[in-house]
Amino acid sequence: MTRVIEPQPGILDIALYQGGASHVPGVENVIKLSSNENPFGAPESAKAAFAKAAHNLHRYPNTDHYALRKAIADVHGLDPDCVICGVGSDEIITFLCQAYAGVGDEVIYTEHGFGMYKISAKAAGATPVCVPERERVVDVDAILAACTERTKLVFIANPANPTGTMIGQRDIARLAAGLPGQAILVLDGAYAEFVEGFDGGSALVEARDNVVMTRTFSKIYGLGGVRVGWGYGPREIIDVLNRVRGPFNLSEPQLAAAEAAVRDRDWVEKCREDNTRLRAWLAEALMELGVPSDTSCANFILARFTDQEEAEACDEFLKANGIIVRRVGGYGLPNCLRITVGDEASCRRVVHVIGQFM
Numbered sequence: 039m040t041r042v043i044e045p046q047p048g049i050l051d052i053a054l055y056q057g058g059a060s061h062v063p064g065v066e067n068v069i070k071l072s073s074n075e076n077p078f079g080a081p082e083s084a085k086a087a088f089a090k091a092a093h094n095l096h097r098y099p100n101t102d103h104y105a106l107r108k109a110i111a112d113v114h115g116l117d118p119d120c121v122i123c124g125v126g127s128d129e130i131i132t133f134l135c136q137a138y139a140g141v142g143d144e145v146i147y148t149e150h151g152f153g154m155y156k157i158s159a160k161a162a163g164a165t166p167v168c169v170p171e172r173e174r175v176v177d178v179d180a181i182l183a184a185c186t187e188r189t190k191l192v193f194i195a196n197p198a199n200p201t202g203t204m205i206g207q208r209d210i211a212r213l214a215a216g217l218p219g220q221a222i223l224v225l226d227g228a229y230a231e232f233v234e235g236f237d238g239g240s241a242l243v244e245a246r247d248n249v250v251m252t253r254t255f256s257k258i259y260g261l262g263g264v265r266v267g268w269g270y271g272p273r274e275i276i277d278v279l280n281r282v283r284g285p286f287n288l289s290e291p292q293l294a295a296a297e298a299a300v301r302d303r304d305w306v307e308k309c310r311e312d313n314t315r316l317r318a319w320l321a322e323a324l325m326e327l328g329v330p331s332d333t334s335c336a337n338f339i340l341a342r343f344t345d346q347e348e349a350e351a352c353d354e355f356l357k358a359n360g361i362i363v364r365r366v367g368g369y370g371l372p373n374c375l376r377i378t379v380g381d382e383a384s385c386r387r388v389v390h391v392i393g394q395f396m
């Protein structure tokens with residue numbers, strides 16, 4: 039007889055967050071514009087460091103991640119003791135929920151917010167609370183109005199995914215100052231590097247005791263497949279997160295690749311410039327085809343169609359033509375498709391195919 043062991047209540051009604059397919063059956067040379075990856079791949083410096091670190095696979099990795107934390111701290115002007123590294127920023131989000139939100143607690147995320155916030159909150163046993171946005175932009179007043187004495191975490195991505203919109207530093211500071219005493223504001227800066235001069239919220243982290251910033255190597259650094267992210271917060275909070283972190287959560291090749299990538303500032307600069315130029319071109323070309331989008335601050339645009347039917351038909355047409363983009367109906371945006379800014383050839387191709395569809 040098979041014994042059925044029941045999972046924690048509430049776990050199974052989570053819509054599974056999936057990265058999306060990377061191939062289309064029967065279609066060769068697919069262009070994947072669905073996961074906001076860097077179209078230029080990983081920097082050579084990171085590939086070389088990864089290969090070199092793979093010589094000692096029989097050794098357990100370093101557990102304190104000091105070299106990577108120091109590199110991150112040097113580049114961003116931060117205190118390395120307030121940095122924690124994880125398996126993607128997903129793992130930092132998980133640590134925050136595990137450490138700070140349990141049964142009976144509330145975790146706030148916003149209407150079009152990134153899916154992992156809800157999933158991690160539920161997995162920790164907490165209650166996710168969804169707050170409406172205003173025209174696809176995070177609404178600070180609505181978040182403050184939704185806070186209760188049970189609110190433990192508030193997640194905001196800035197720039198946001200999948201909308202690409204941003205809220206200003208003054209609004210963020212107002213939110214941090216207005217939260218109830220037991221709540222932590224998590225500023226998810228997965229796309230912060232695409233905004234020139236933006237610190238992702240690190241100055242606010244340093245000015246307060248209730249703000250944590252998360253960052254990733256998966257986007258501008260082109261290391262989505264390597265899985266490294268980091269968090270920056272008050273030392274007391276980082277100490278707590280380190281107690282839920284497994285000692286060997288990152289391998290030496292992961293650590294080495296990320297360290298090389300973060301020190302490769304020319305690469306980051308070049309990728310940001312290319313993204314800014316190609317994103318503007320893509321948005322304008324789609325607008326000319328009658329497909330508008332909000333101003334995006336990240337490495338994707340959210341293309342708006344007349345209705346869900348048109349968006350889904352366009353998605354099918356793109357797929358049949360070897361282009362994968364992302365449907366975002368699960369994020370409350372059924373009439374939209376999220377399109378990653380690719381290299382120049384991919385941008386031209388996606389515009390050409392959407393032009394044929396329209």
Ligand code: PMP
Pocket residue numbers: 074125126127128129152195198199226228253254255256262265266267
């Ligand atoms: N935050 C946001 C807003 C994201 O879009 C993503 C990835 N899609 C992540 C966090 C997680 O990225 P990773 O785990 O690869 O660092």
